[in-house]
Each structure stands twice: as structure tokens, then as C-alpha cells.
Amino acid sequence: MKAKLTTKSLIGRLEAAGVQPTAQRIAVFQYVMCEGDHPTAEAVKAWMDEYFPKMSLATVYNTLRILVKAKLIREFKLPHTDKVVYDCNIKEHHHFLDEDTGKLIDLDSETIKLNPRLKRKYRITETHVLLRGTRRSE
Amino acid sequence: MKAKLTTKSLIGRLEAAGVQPTAQRIAVFQYVMCEGDHPTAEAVKAWMDEYFPKMSLATVYNTLRILVKAKLIREFKLPHTDKVVYDCNIKEHHHFLDEDTGKLIDLDSETIKLNPRLKRKYRITETHVLLRGTRRSE
DNA sequence: TTTAATGCAAAGCGTTTGCACTGCT
DNA sequence: AGCAGTGCAAACGCTTTGCATTAAA
Numbered sequence: 001m002k003a004k005l006t007t008k009s010l011i012g013r014l015e016a017a018g019v020q021p022t023a024q025r026i027a028v029f030q031y032v033m034c035e036g037d038h039p040t041a042e043a044v045k046a047w048m049d050e051y052f053p054k055m056s057l058a059t060v061y062n063t064l065r066i067l068v069k070a071k072l073i074r075e076f077k078l079p080h081t082d083k084v085v086y087d088c089n090i091k092e093h094h095h096f097l098d099e100d101t102g103k104l105i106d107l108d109s110e111t112i113k114l115n116p117r118l119k120r121k122y123r124i125t126e127t128h129v130l131l132r133g134t135r136r137s138e
Numbered sequence: 139m140k141a142k143l144t145t146k147s148l149i150g151r152l153e154a155a156g157v158q159p160t161a162q163r164i165a166v167f168q169y170v171m172c173e174g175d176h177p178t179a180e181a182v183k184a185w186m187d188e189y190f191p192k193m194s195l196a197t198v199y200n201t202l203r204i205l206v207k208a209k210l211i212r213e214f215k216l217p218h219t220d221k222v223v224y225d226c227n228i229k230e231h232h233h234f235l236d237e238d239t240g241k242l243i244d245l246d247s248e249t250i251k252l253n254p255r256l257k258r259k260y261r262i263t264e265t266h267v268l269l270r271g272t273r274r275s276e
Numbered sequence: 277t278t279t280a281a282t283g284c285a286a287a288g289c290g291t292t293t294g295c296a297c298t299g300c301t
Numbered sequence: 302a303g304c305a306g307t308g309c310a311a312a313c314g315c316t317t318t319g320c321a322t323t324a325a326a
Contacts, residue, residue, distance in 0.1 A: 022300090022306065041291080056308040061291060077217040079266055082290065082315095096260055111253040114269070118249050122234055124271040128217055131256070132264040160281065160325090179316080194283040199316060220290095220315065 002034055002088070017070035027052045028063045032073050033088045038095075038104040040083040078104075078130050094129035107131070140172055140226070155208035165190045166201045170211050171226045176233075176242040178221040216242075216268050232267035245269070 010029050014021040031047050032039060039047070041061055048055040064086055067073045074087045080097055085104065094107040112129050148167050152159040169185050170177060177185070179199055186193045202224055205211045212225045218235055223242065232245040250267050 020300095020305070024307075054308085058292080058309075059307055062307085065292090077215075079215040082215075084290085096256075096262075099263070107256070111256050112267075113251040113253070115249040115251070118234075118245070118269070121274060122269065122271050123274055124234075124269050125237070126268075126270040128266075128268040128270075129250075130264075130266040131252070131260065131262050132266075133260050133262040136259060136261055158280075158325090162282075192283085196284075196317080197282055200282085203317090222316085 005030065005033055013072060014070075017072050019066055019070050019072070024052065024055050024059055025063050025066070027055070028060065029067060029072065032064075032067070032086050036086070036088070038076075038085045038087055040081075040085055042083065044086070080130070080132065092127070094127075094131070097130060097132045098135055099132055100134050143168065143171055151210060152208075155210050157204055157208050157210070162190065162193050162197055163201050163204070165193070166198065167205060167210065170202075170205070170224050174224070174226075176214075176223045176225055178219075178223055180221065182224070218268070218270070230265070232265075232269070235268060235270045236273055237270055238272050 007026060007030070010026055010033065011021040014025060014029060019025060027048065028044060031044055031051075035047065036043060041057075041064060044064065045055075045057055045060045048060060064073070064075070068075045068086070071090060074090050076085050076087055076095070078085060078095065078097070087106075089106055092109045094109065094112060096105040096107050097103075098105060107129070112127070114124070114127070118124065145164060145168070148164055148171070149159040152163060152167060157163060165186065166182060169182060169189075173185065174181060179195075179202060182202065183193075183195055183198045186198060202211070202213070206213045206224070209228060212228050214223050214225055214233070216223060216233065216235070225244075227244055230247045232247065232250055234243040234245050235241075236243060245267070247265075250265070252262070252265070256262065
């Protein structure tokens with residue numbers, strides 16, 4: 001379900017985005033791209049503690065910020081928590097919060113339609129949507 | 139444009155919601171209902187400093203929390219700022235952030251339509267939407 | 277007089293920053 | 302050697318909390 005990216009390709013993406021591919025950055029990038037599911041900085045740190053000991057919390061935050069600025073990942077501030085979540089999905093999309101599991105599920109952009117009147121009145125540059133609820137049993 | 143409510147009616151609403159109508163609570167409630175435009179706690183405090191000297195910041199926060207819990211006002215955590223904003227509009231609605239002025243504009247609920255497929259897959263209990271952009275010159 | 281509300285300062289939480297150190301290039 | 306990257310701890314901004322004081326039923 002998540003892309004398994006080789007270290008080589010991760011390095012390539014970092015370089016293409018003008019980000020020096022240090023070991024720490026590769027590790028964080030890899031985690032967000034391949035392992036994490038909308039992780040918080042805390043979750044990234046926890047993973048690093050296991051697989052990349054000694055990385056400092058400051059470096060986790062700094063690295064995430066760099067990756068976001070380079071548009072390699074995205075960050076979301078969602079209303080259900082005060083923690084920023086990071087997302088490997090850089091396309092415009094929305095989120096559904098499953099209240100049973102606490103997990104975020106990506107929703108395609110076209111699942112939300114704006115009333116066309118809105119576009120007459122406003123020039124809209126960003127659309128943030130969070131839906132909350134539960135999954136229907138299939 | 140905003141309802142001008144009498145002190146008497148404000149007290150009535152507080153009591154109806156089971157909230158003791160102290161002077162501080164009436165003042166905060168009045169400000170959010172009649173004067174403020176999506177104020178932050180900071181804005182409430184600034185107004186109090188002028189019109190209700192000596193109210194502590196803690197009481198501002200506590201009072202806002204009480205009013206929210208009593209469903210007399212709503213709070214929103216929006217992604218463009220870390221400050222919570224308070225809203226006298228307790229109906230379900232969305233927001234547009236005018237990037238020119240920084241002001242929030244309420245949008246009616248029906249300005250956003252969810253793809254009906256979503257409702258088949260998910261039981262949706264809350265819908266949070268923030269649009270950003272600029273107003274078109276009329 | 278007994279309970280609730282308030283004010284103050286300190287603590288809390290997630291995140292950022294300053295600065296010394298490390299390690300590439 | 303030079304400089305970007307890192308680690309640590311302290312600082313930050315917003316909000317909450319503990320507790321002593323005040324006011325209200």
C-alpha cells in the first residue's frame with residue numbers, strides 16, 4: 001500500500017529538491033514516505049530512537065521542516081490534535097478521521113465540491129477539509 | 139450586522155445553559171456575541187482590559203471554555219494560526235480566510251457538498267472546512 | 277457558612293532557537 | 302580549513318492548572 005522506495009531513489013529525490021542527503025534526512029524521509037501513517041514529530045522521533053539512535057528531537061523537527069519546505073512531504077495542522085502531522089502525499093487531498101481507530105484516511109480532492117457561487121465571490125487558493133466519523137461496516 | 143443583545147437576554151441565555159451569570163462571564167459572552175469577530179482569547183483579554191479591568195487571563199480562558207462547553211459559543215482550531223478562535227455562530231458552518239485582511243468569513247454549510255459515495259463508506263459526524271484566498275473585487 | 281468563581285503565578289505541551297560541536301568536502 | 306548539519310538545553314507561544322483569595326447563594 002505504501003511505496004517501498006530504495007535508499008538510492010530517496011537520495012535522488014532529496015538532491016533533486018536541493019536538500020543535502022545526510023543519513024538523518026534519508027532516514028526521516030524514508031520513514032515518512034514508506035513507513036509512517038500521518039506521523040507526528042513524536043512518532044518520527046520514536047521510530048528514529050529504534051532505527052537511528054541518537055538523533056536529537058531538534059534534528060527531527062528541523063529535518064521535517066526542511067522536507068516540507070522542499071515540498072517533498074506536507075504538513076497538516078488538523079483540529080483534532082495540537083500536534084502537526086506529516087504526510088507523504090503531496091497532492092491536494094483531504095482527510096477523514098476515523099474516530100474508532102484515531103487513524104487519518106486520505107480523501108481524494110474531488111470528494112468535496114464547492115458551490116460554484118463561491119468561486120464567483122472568492123478566489124480560492126487553498127481548501128482544507130477534515131471529516132470526522134466512523135467507517136461503515138462493509 | 140451582529141445582534142445587539144441586552145444584558146438581560148445574555149443573562150437569560152447563560153442561566154438557561156446552566157452557567158452562573160457572573161459579571162465576568164456576561165462581559166465575555168457579550169463581547170463574543172456582539173462585538174468580536176472570531177476573536178482569539180488574546181483579543182477577548184484586550185477588550186476586557188479596556189472595558190472590564192482586572193479580569194485575569196486565566197478567567198478569560200476558563201470562561202471561554204465554559205461557554206464552549208455550554209454550547210453558547212463555539213471554538214475553532216484553524217490551520218493558519220495556533221490560536222484558537224471563538225465564534226458566536228453555533229450553527230454548523232465553514233470559514234473562508236481572506237488573505238488580504240486576515241479576516242475570517244463564515245460560509246454557509248451548504249456551500250460545501252460531499253460526494254455521496256463518501257456517505258456510503260463513512261458515517262460522517264463533523265465536517266471542518268477552511269478555504270483560503272482573496273475576495274474578488276465586485 | 278459553605279460553595280463557587282476569580283486572580284496570580286507556575287507549569288504544561290509541542291515546537292523553535294542559540295550555540296557549541298561534529299563531520300563532510 | 303571551512304561550512305553545513307547536528308545535539309543539547311533553554312526559550313517560546315498559547316493554554317491550563319494549583320492554590321490562595323474573594324464573592325456570592
